Amino acid sequence: MAKVYGIGNPLIDYLCSIEDRDLEALSLNKGTMLLIDNDKQKEIVEYTNGRDITYSCGGSCPNTMVTLSSLGVETTLAGSIGNDSLGAMYRTQLKKSGVIDQLVTKDGATTGTSIILLTPDKERTMNTYLGANRLFSSEDVIEKSVEEADLFYFTGYMWDTETQQKSVLKALEICKRLGKKVAFDVADPFAVGRYRQTFHNLISEYCDIVFANSEEARYLMDNYDPYECCKSLGKLCPIAIVKNGKKGSFISEDNVITQIPMYGTSTPVDTTGAGDTYAAGFLYGYLTGHDCVESCNIASYLAGKIISKIGAQFTQPQLEEIKVFLSENFK
Numbered sequence: 060m061a062k063v064y065g066i067g068n069p070l071i072d073y074l075c076s077i078e079d080r081d082l083e084a085l086s087l088n089k090g091t092m093l094l095i096d097n098d099k100q101k102e103i104v105e106y107t108n109g110r111d112i113t114y115s116c117g118g119s120c121p122n123t124m125v126t127l128s129s130l131g132v133e134t135t136l137a138g139s140i141g142n143d144s145l146g147a148m149y150r151t152q153l154k155k156s157g158v159i160d161q162l163v164t165k166d167g168a169t170t171g172t173s174i175i176l177l178t179p180d181k182e183r184t185m186n187t188y189l190g191a192n193r194l195f196s197s198e199d200v201i202e203k204s205v206e207e208a209d210l211f212y213f214t215g216y217m218w219d220t221e222t223q224q225k226s227v228l229k230a231l232e233i234c235k236r237l238g239k240k241v242a243f244d245v246a247d248p249f250a251v252g253r254y255r256q257t258f259h260n261l262i263s264e265y266c267d268i269v270f271a272n273s274e275e276a277r278y279l280m281d282n283y284d285p286y287e288c289c290k291s292l293g294k295l296c297p298i299a300i301v302k303n304g305k306k307g308s309f310i311s312e313d314n315v316i317t318q319i320p321m322y323g324t325s326t327p328v329d330t331t332g333a334g335d336t337y338a339a340g341f342l343y344g345y346l347t348g349h350d351c352v353e354s355c356n357i358a359s360y361l362a363g364k365i366i367s368k369i370g371a372q373f374t375q376p377q378l379e380e381i382k383v384f385l386s387e388n389f390k
Contacts, residue, residue: 061346062133064208066200066227067120068192068216069138069153069162070173071145073104074113074370077176081106082184089178092185092247094219100188103174115370116152117173119214119246122332122371126339126361128157129378130385132346135159135204137226139195145170146191156372163199165191181327181366189220196222197229205233209346210240212338215250215258215275231265242268244338251278263295268345270338272302285309290316298351300358302337308359312351319355323363332371337362349389357389 082089085106095103124134136153140146142164149170153160168191176184205211211234217223234241243266245251251258258279262269269292271279276288285303292299293311302308307321327333340361344354364381365371373381 060131060133061210062135062208063124063127063210063212063342063346064135064137064204064230065120065124065212066137066195066217066223066230067124067214068118068171068187068189069116069121069136069140069149070118070171070187070192071149072113072115072117072371073107073172073174074115075107075110075174075176077107077110077178079178082176082178087176087184087186089184090182091249092187092216093249095186095188097188099186100172100174103176103186107174107176113369115372116149117332117371118171119216119244119335120212121153121158122335123212123244123339123342124158125153125156125372126336127343129373130339130343130382132343133159135161135208137161137163137195137200137204139163139165139168139191139193139199141168141170141191142166143170145172161201161204163195165194168194181330183330187216192223193220194222195226197225200226200229202229202233205230205239206237208239210242210342212242212244212342214244215246215254218250218254218257231261235265240267241265242338242342243270244334245269245271245275245279246334248274248278251275255279259295262292266296268298268300268341269296270300270302270334270341272334273304276301286316286318290314300341300355302334302362308337308355310351310355317352317355319352319359321363322356322360323367327366328368330366333362333366335371336365344389353389357385360384
């Protein structure tokens with residue numbers, strides 16, 4: 060069985076449906092991920108008080124690890140939580156998902172949260188309070204776990220604190236020394252805006268696989284054409300994937316570009332976790348012997364399924380349906 064080690068931000072997701080005018084009232088930019096402080100978190104919580112709110116365990120890398128685990132890939136999640144009820148809730152849910160728990164509890168810190176505001180067009184605006192996540196450090200990385208994994212996975216969200224950067228760099232150096240595979244999801248256009256050259260260096264020096272959506276790729280490669288962005292990204296690492304929403308995606312494998320169709324609905328119910336699920340689908344295919352184009356088709360299928368429901372993770376009945384489809388269509 061393939062093994063994946065991921066470093067990420069375990070977050071409790073608050074999902075709330077709102078109107079565009081509510082985003083304006085809260086001075087939020089639609090469709091972005093904003094790092095917020097405790098005061099802004101309280102403001103949004105108070106503003107949405109009384110509305111229907113769905114709570115779940117999330118975070119970009121954790122979502123990918125959970126989906127991979129549900130598909131039969133052994134996954135380990137490293138990160139930080141607080142010594143509080145939300146942290147305990149997170150550990151319980153992680154255990155149920157089958158992901159190996161290497162979370163570190165940071166006394167005196169609170170578990171991170173992500174308030175996801177969903178507008179009628181199903182676009183999500185994420186407001187993330189990192190809390191304990193900021194304290195995850197290189198000392199918290201269990202080297203043996205990295206050494207035993209077949210692939211290390213991380214996202215651009217890890218670059219917003221120096222301690223988290225150092226933890227990822229420690230794992231990357233281990234992978235480079237041992238020849239382990241590395242996959243990187245750029246994750247957020249604003250992260251690219253802050254760390255564009257750093258991400259270029261990370262991709263070219265350490266990565267075997269990179270994921271970006273069209274907006275992230277535009278910031279990263281300074282080009283509005285997703286095909287050209289994929290072509291340029293493919294010159295930085297062996298496998299580069301650019302997701303282009305309703306138009307599907309592109310993959311560059313050894314500088315050969317292939318367009319992948321979109322699967323599922325063109326009118327999404329909720330786009331939360333679509334990119335995380337796409338990454339899980341590709342890595343599942345890649346690690347179980349499928350070629351890269353087949354792996355992208357699996358990724359596109361899974362992303363199409365996740366945007367047809369509320370939330371970033373599949374229910375057990377949905378997973379059973381997915382496993383049947385994969386066994387019949389991707390042998």
